[in-house]
Each structure stands twice: as structure tokens, then as C-alpha cells.
Amino acid sequence: MKNNSHRRKHVLKKLKHRKKSLRSAQTMRTWPRRKTQTRKYRKTSSQLKIGGSPPGIWKLASVLFVACMVSIILIIPTLIVITAGSDDEQVTTSTPRDEGEEFDSSGATLSVAVMRTKSEEIENVPLETYVSRVVASEMPAEFEMEALKSQALAARTFIVNHLLHKNESESKDGEQSDVLDTVQHQVYNNEEELRKSLGADYEAKMKKINKAVEETKGEILTYNDVPITPAFFSTSNGYTENSEDYWDHELPYLRSVKSPWDQKSPEFLDQKTFTIQEVERALDIRLPQSKSIDMQIARTEGNRVSEITIGDHTFSGRDIREKLELRSSDFMIEQKNNYLIFTTKGYGHGIGMSQYGADGMAKEGKTYKDIVSYYYQGVEISTLRDVAPALVSK
Numbered sequence: 001m002k003n004n005s006h007r008r009k010h011v012l013k014k015l016k017h018r019k020k021s022l023r024s025a026q027t028m029r030t031w032p033r034r035k036t037q038t039r040k041y042r043k044t045s046s047q048l049k050i051g052g053s054p055p056g057i058w059k060l061a062s063v064l065f066v067a068c069m070v071s072i073i074l075i076i077p078t079l080i081v082i083t084a085g086s087d088d089e090q091v092t093t094s095t096p097r098d099e100g101e102e103f104d105s106s107g108a109t110l111s112v113a114v115m116r117t118k119s120e121e122i123e124n125v126p127l128e129t130y131v132s133r134v135v136a137s138e139m140p141a142e143f144e145m146e147a148l149k150s151q152a153l154a155a156r157t158f159i160v161n162h163l164l165h166k167n168e169s170e171s172k173d174g175e176q177s178d179v180l181d182t183v184q185h186q187v188y189n190n191e192e193e194l195r196k197s198l199g200a201d202y203e204a205k206m207k208k209i210n211k212a213v214e215e216t217k218g219e220i221l222t223y224n225d226v227p228i229t230p231a232f233f234s235t236s237n238g239y240t241e242n243s244e245d246y247w248d249h250e251l252p253y254l255r256s257v258k259s260p261w262d263q264k265s266p267e268f269l270d271q272k273t274f275t276i277q278e279v280e281r282a283l284d285i286r287l288p289q290s291k292s293i294d295m296q297i298a299r300t301e302g303n304r305v306s307e308i309t310i311g312d313h314t315f316s317g318r319d320i321r322e323k324l325e326l327r328s329s330d331f332m333i334e335q336k337n338n339y340l341i342f343t344t345k346g347y348g349h350g351i352g353m354s355q356y357g358a359d360g361m362a363k364e365g366k367t368y369k370d371i372v373s374y375y376y377q378g379v380e381i382s383t384l385r386d387v388a389p390a391l392v393s394k
Contacts, residue, residue, distance in 0.1 A: 112127060148208070225387065279324070
């Protein structure tokens with residue numbers, strides 16, 4: 001029994017030793033794993049500069065970082081587009097509009113419907129473009145800048161006055177026009193036509209004319225706050241004409257004034273020779289068949305022919321000028337055998353502003369305001385917005 005008891009104690013002692021050895025072995029396997037995981041985590045944390053933060057926070061930081069990068073990639077191009085659109089809008093409103101969108105002094109668009117007499121079609125043109133093309137068609141671009149400005153005022157005033165009191169004509173399509181493109185109103189040529197007539201100098205000449213128009217933009221001539229009839233012509237005979245001496249009505253601002261500058265105009269003198277038979281046909285008369293035809297002439301204040309008696313027939317100077325297509329109603333007649341020689345001074349009806357006179361004044365240093373005030377007596381320079389608000393708001 002004693003021996004059995006001793007054996008049992010010995011067996012139990014061995015079992016306890018084995019259990020202790022097993023626990024020591026388990027401890028040796030798990031520690032290196034924990035140590036390795038901790039070192040790995042600390043290495044990763046050091047790379048992300050989040051110290052000893054737990055792995056969950058690192059994952060959250062990574063997600064936020066990626067989200068921020070995606071947002072920047074998506075949002076920045078949108079901001080660039082919006083900014084560019086905003087810049088385009090500012091450029092559009094701050095730079096001049098193209099030729100089809102020119103504005104008067106009030107900022108409202110005003111167009112002129114021009115009947116093209118050759119094509120019988122209507123061309124709608126912005127006001128200031130119309131004025132530029134009329135100036136280019138009516139006055140040599142070589143003239144002084146102040147003379148061109150004077151012509152711009154006359155052209156703009158004419159069309160504004162006409163639009164306020166117009167009788168509309170119709171195109172072949174039934175459209176209504178404002179003016180014709182001939183001397184019946186004002187001579188107008190479009191860009192294509194002006195390129196042909198001005199030739200290689202088109203760009204330079206139009207740049208000069210456009211500047212003259214721009215610097216008088218929206219300005220018109222008025223008398224007692226009403227737009228005037230701004231008559232103009234090429235060259236005087238040394239004087240302008242009172243309106244009632246050529247037309248049927250008197251206008252207080254169209255008075256005869258001296259215009260000595262015109263003598264330098266290439267259009268100052270002209271001469272035409274007719275047979276007596278040609279004169280008879282043109283005037284629809286019969287002249288005495290004698291060697292010398294009796295002629296009596298009366299003249300106006302502007303030294304043009306007011307009335308002439310040829311044989312037994314009496315005509316106004318205007319009648320003779322128009323029927324014989326003379327340059328001026330200031331003429332002298334010389335008979336040589338079967339011929340009548342008409343020598344004229346000046347070119348045009350002689351009422352209002354002389355274009356060559358305006359250029360002569362400009363060469364002497366006069367401004368466009370000086371020029372228009374001289375040829376149109378007692379007028380003022382007003383704005384379209386103030387005088388014709390109905391047209392501006394059209």
C-alpha cells in the first residue's frame with residue numbers, strides 16, 4: 001500500500017511538471033506574434049504620421065483624404081468654366097459691338113431701312129453705320145477730320161428729321177423703307193460698293209470716317225429744339241444761298257453767307273456748250289432766228305440766277321440748271337454763232353453747308369462746331385436722346 005501511494009505521488013508530480021511545461025511553450029508562441037504585430041502597426045503609423053492612433057482612425061483618415069482629392073478634381077474644372085463664362089460676359093458688355101449692333105447716345109438700337117434703287121430691295125442698317133456710309137459716299141475721305149465731323153452731323157440730322165416726318169415707300173416684296181440711296185435723300189453705298197469705289201485705301205479711309213462719326217455719335221443739329229433740314233452741297237460760287245431763293249420756303253437758319261474757301265475747289269468752274277436747237281428742245285421753246293438772242297438775267301443775294309428771260313420766254317435759274325443739267329444756277333451765257341456757252345460757278349444748289357467750304361475752314365483750324373454754326377445760322381448741337389426719344393425707344 002505504501003509503495004502504491006508512493007507511485008501515485010510520483011505520477012501526479014510528473015503530470016504537474018508536464019502542464020507547467022505546456023503553459024511555458026504556449027507563452028513562447030504567442031508573444032512573438034503580438035510583438036511582431038505591434039512593430040508592424042507602429043511602422044505603418046509612423047509613415048502616416050498619426051503616431052499611436054488605432055487602425056480604425058487611419059482607415060477613416062484615408063477615406064477622407066481620397067474624398068477630398070475627388071472633390072478637388074471635380075470642382076476645380078467647374079470653377080474654371082464659371083470664371084471663364086463670367087469673364088466673357090464682362091468682355092461682351094465692355095467692348096464695342098460688331099457692325100450690326102451699333103448704338104446711339106442713349107444706348108438703344110435704331111436702324112434705317114434703305115431702299116436700294118438698283119435691286120429694289122431694302123437694306124436695314126444701324127443708324128451710325130448708315131451715317132458712316134453716307135459720309136463715305138457724300139464727302140471725300142481726304143478732307144480734314146473736322147469737315148468729316150460736320151458732314152456726319154448733317155447726315156445724322158437729315159435721317160433723324162426724315163424718320164420723324166417720313167413718307168414710306170415700299171420694296172417689291174411689300175416691305176416699307178425709310179429712305180432711298182440716291183441724292184433724293186442721301187447717297188448711300190454699302191460696304192461692298194464702298195470697297196470698290198475706295199479701292200486699296202478702303203480700310204484707312206473708313207477708319208478715318210468712322211472716327212469722325214464716333215466722335216459726334218448721337219449728335220444732331222436743332223433750331224428751337226427741332227431737328228433742322230441740314231442742306232449741303234459740294235462747292236459754292238463764293239456765297240451760299242437763302243433757302244427761299246432756290247426752294248419755295250424760307251428757313252431762318254439757311255441764310256446766305258460768304259464762302260471764299262470754295263475757289264480752291266476743283267469743282268468751282270465748269271463750262272457746257274449747246275447748240276441753239278439743243279437748248280430749244282431742252283426748254284421746249286422756239287428762239288428767234290437772229291444772229292443775237294436777247295437775254296436778261298436777275299440775280300439773288302447769293303449771286304445766282306433768280307430769273308432769266310431768253311427771247312420771249314422767262315425761266316427761273318433753277319429751271320435752267322435742271323433742264324440743261326448745269327452744275328450750278330450761277331451761270332453766264334455767251335452766244336457764238338449757233339452755239340450757247342454756259343459757264344457756271346460752284347457745284348450744287350448752294351443752300352446750307354458747302355463741303356469744300358467746310359474743308360477750307362477746317363484747314364484754317366476751325367472745329368466742326370464752328371463750321372456747322374457758320375453755315376447753319378443760329379442752330380444748336382443737341383443729342384438724339386433729348387430731341388427724339390420716340391425714335392430712341394423704337
